[in-house]
Amino acid sequence: MTNTFFGQIDPPQRLLMGPGPVNAYPRVLRAMAADMLGQFDPEMTAYMNETMALYRNVFMTQNQWTFLVDGTARAGIEAALISLVEPGAKLLIVSAGRFGLLLSEIALRIGAEICTLELPWGQVATLEQIEQALITHKPQVFACIHGDTSTTMAQPLEGVGALCRKYGVLSYADVTATLGGMEVAVDRWGIDVVSGGLQKCMGGPPGSAPITISDRAAQHIMARRHVEAGIRGANTQDGARPRIPSNYFDLAMVMDYWSEDRLNHHTEATTMLYGAREAARIMLEEGLPARFARHKSAGQAMVAGARALGLQVFGDDAHRMTNVTGIWTPEGVKGEQVRAQMREDFGIEIGTAFGPLAGKIWRIGAMGYNAAKPKVLLTLAALEACLAVQGYKAQRGAGVDAAMATYS
The missing domain is CATH 3.40.640.10 (Type I PLP-dependent aspartate aminotransferase-like (Major domain))
Structure with missing residues (x-):
């Protein structure tokens, strides 16, 4: 029986922008x-x-x-x-x-x-x-x-x-x-x-x-x-x-x-x-109204950014959760490759889906500590770059610009 030495836990830094868990405060x-x-x-x-x-x-x-x-x-x-x-x-x-x-x-x-x-x-x-x-x-x-x-x-x-x-x-x-x-x-x-x-x-x-x-x-x-x-x-x-x-x-x-x-x-x-x-x-301490407004702003920015990139958002706006956005994977784009590249090149994790939506939509969250303008903009910029690698045509910078406009 060999002795195996495991080093101290030192996980890579990730910006967790999927449906959860997210980075803790x-x-x-x-x-x-x-x-x-x-x-x-x-x-x-x-x-x-x-x-x-x-x-x-x-x-x-x-x-x-x-x-x-x-x-x-x-x-x-x-x-x-x-x-x-x-x-x-x-x-x-x-x-x-x-x-x-x-x-x-x-x-x-x-x-x-x-x-x-x-x-x-x-x-x-x-x-x-x-x-x-x-x-x-x-x-x-x-x-x-x-x-x-x-x-x-x-x-x-x-x-x-x-x-x-x-x-x-x-x-x-x-x-x-x-x-x-x-x-x-x-x-x-x-x-x-x-x-x-x-x-x-x-x-x-x-x-x-x-x-x-x-x-x-x-x-x-x-x-x-x-x-x-x-x-x-x-x-x-x-x-x-x-x-x-x-x-x-x-x-x-x-x-x-x-x-x-x-x-x-x-x-x-x-x-x-x-x-x-x-x-x-x-x-x-933040206050409930401010807390709910911050999540709503992050969700609106994510939706606006995705649509500015020509992406179709899943579901209807009237009943959309403010903190998780579903985005249809465009035709011809390999969704899992986009997720892998975002994780490996940008250190950002987004989610895939279950059941009848498996492999068809990404789920992007902006929750808690991560419901913040810089993190939303970074995620949209990374998504745009990874889509471009696969030949997806979108106006460069449009997603970030649209998201910023919702905040202003």
Whole structure:
């Protein structure tokens, strides 16, 4: 057996302008370098309480139950669904992209009866379509993706929570791709459970999933709590709701952990909490209106630059996410070669696509720390240069000029 020596990690510098992850704020990375604390140290539990308070502002909610699920954004999605949806219960899903399909994949493992509101990739559901689906299927839970990076479209959520309450349905939305970059107005929308991630507009690393839960949903989740004998007291009585079929993703137990009771469930991911806390501080210092405007400006500049280069932008402007832009690969251009050259020659990463859009569009993000004028202009300039190598004809400098004009 040979001894293999691996050197210190020294990754190449990349400007991450894809659909996520993106470059983290330096302040977030510095916060994550702080020393460890014990999980029940009063300083640590104070940081937990501060993080809850910060994310109430980020989510624009008064929900008491606003905290972190340890794990990537998908951990938040799975914790939400497995804690809300009982085996055999009906779950209505808006399916209009890769991440709508993800909701179905998770629900299948739960044993839910899955009903879908199917739409072509790139379309969004109207309130009328959602209401008709609620009437037709009579689900226990409604679930959707707010911003699906696979299609770069944002599902309008105004009025969705009220519709779900009208028909006695619990509601869930994933806001991983929009939290910190677009308005996530949880209380105004009336959505019961909303979860996100750090690695996109929040400008942190993947590994923590902020989540917020309404009192209505909390009651439903706590009714499924089955305490562990000898650890948390006696078992619940017969006839209780079906137990949540996960230990780690049991939100009732995680809520106990984040409560003032501090009932042990797991060891909090200390460095991730530091990073999540700092990401929220940065956002709130900037101010929500300014934050959303900065992302909107970056997205508008990217769209204008692409169109000035003669490129076709995917989807409709009315429902486009402000932070991710889909661009059709021009005929005769090898999309993967463009991506490779941008990475190798310019140190810039842009994304490819999934499913029916695989190999057909690029996905370019301008999120969090990277939703900035210089980074948008650099990306457009690099894209233009790489297209020219493949013989694509465009007026040189037109993309950068058009993007600059939107800023002025």
